[in-house]
Amino acid sequence: MAENKDNIGHITIYAIVVTYNGVKWVEKCFSSLVKSTVPLKILAIDNASTDGTPGIIKEKFPQVEVIETGENLGFGKANNIGLKRVLGENANYAFLLNQDAWVEEDTIEKLVEVHQQHQGYGILSPVEFYRSGVLDIKFKKFYAPNCLLESIKYNKTTICQTDFINAAGWLLPNKTIKIVGGFDEIFIHYGEDVDFCKRTLSNNFKIGITSNTRYFHDRPQLLIKDSSPLKQIHHNHIKRILYLRWGDKHWIKKQHI
Numbered sequence: 001m002a003e004n005k006d007n008i009g010h011i012t013i014y015a016i017v018v019t020y021n022g023v024k025w026v027e028k029c030f031s032s033l034v035k036s037t038v039p040l041k042i043l044a045i046d047n048a049s050t051d052g053t054p055g056i057i058k059e060k061f062p063q064v065e066v067i068e069t070g071e072n073l074g075f076g077k078a079n080n081i082g083l084k085r086v087l088g089e090n091a092n093y094a095f096l097l098n099q100d101a102w103v104e105e106d107t108i109e110k111l112v113e114v115h116q117q118h119q120g121y122g123i124l125s126p127v128e129f130y131r132s133g134v135l136d137i138k139f140k141k142f143y144a145p146n147c148l149l150e151s152i153k154y155n156k157t158t159i160c161q162t163d164f165i166n167a168a169g170w171l172l173p174n175k176t177i178k179i180v181g182g183f184d185e186i187f188i189h190y191g192e193d194v195d196f197c198k199r200t201l202s203n204n205f206k207i208g209i210t211s212n213t214r215y216f217h218d219r220p221q222l223l224i225k226d227s228s229p230l231k232q233i234h235h236n237h238i239k240r241i242l243y244l245r246w247g248d249k250h251w252i253k254k255q256h257i
Contacts, residue, residue, distance in 0.1 A: 011112060012091040015040045016082035018075055020047040022099035023056055025218060030061045032102035038109040040095070041065070043082045047072040075167075076183030076192035080257045083172075083182045087257070091174060098168040100218040110213045111171040118159060122176040122205025123197065125165040126213035127152065136217065138166070143209060151211035159208040163201065167193035169215045179203050182257030199254070 015033045022029075033042050042064045046054045054066050069078060079096060086094045093115075095108050103126065111124050127148065128136040139148055147160035180199050183192040197207055 011093065012089065013038060013040050013093045013095060013108065013112065014082060014086050014091050015042045015095045015097060016045065016079060017043070017097050017099055018045050018047060018078040019049060019053050019099045020072065021049045021051045022053050023051045025100045026053065026056050026060065028102040029097065029099055030057060030064055033097070034061060034063060035105050036108050037106045038112065040108065043067060043085065045069065045078045045081050047078055074188035076187050077185040080182035080185065083177050084257050086174065087177055093174065094172045094177065096167055096170040096172065098217065101168050101215055103169070103215045107213045107215055108171070111210060114159060114210050115171065115173060120206050121159070121208045122173065122180065122200040122203070123165065123207045124171040125209050126169050126215045127209060127211060128168065129214055129216050131216055131218045148209055148211055157212040159210055161206055161208050163207065164194060164197045165207055165209060167196070168217055176200065176205060179254070181255035184255045
């Protein structure tokens with residue numbers, strides 16, 4: 001590992017966390033990034049929290065740069081602020097992490113090492129576990145299950161190729177951001193990662209999950225579908241946009257940031 005770390009020591013990596021009323025996760029999320037085995041420039045982009053999140057981050061983690069947007073921009077638009085910084089400074093990678101998630105100390109280092117050897121991947125994700133340490137059910141059922149489960153069972157280091165991975169923990173190389181662009185800001189929350197993955201594939205990049213990396217997401221293990229009328233209208237709107245856009249498989253528009 002030490003030799004590999006020397007090889008990536010010159011690489012600039014931005015960790016980007018969009019926050020909104022996330023006080024209860026600040027400690028776990030940001031302490032995990034601060035303890036990373038590779039140096040990170042950490043950005044917290046706050047969407048007008050009302051619970052004091054920005055102040056607590058500044059107090060506990062002075063090494064984190066906090067950008068206060070002054071309004072709730074949504075997930076994609078707020079992340080685009082960080083992605084612009086990556087391009088502006090010609091950094092090598094962005095690592096996007098949800099505010100309610102945290103990584104192991106060597107997670108980002110391992111992802112970068114994998115990408116350095118397999119640069120055809122436009123998105124790499126660690127394996128997602130629930131807070132309890134149980135493998136997220138999505139990975140069992142939807143995200144390259146056979147490849148991934150076999151690799152975890154036999155402790156093999158494998159990239160499991162997939163068509164989609166949720167954006168709770170993404171490593172994005174600079175080249176991906178330059179060619180694919182940022183998130184489409186028409187999606188306020190949900191749907192933006194589906195659209196980004198489709199554009200990534202359409203630009204001839206691959207998407208992968210690395211079996212030897214882990215992160216933890218504080219979400220319910222038993223997901224209960226929210227069927228409230230407002231929630232359903234929101235989801236139907238997202239589905240309509242995605243259908244109209246991707247009915248034409250050749251649609252590869254870049255979202256400029």
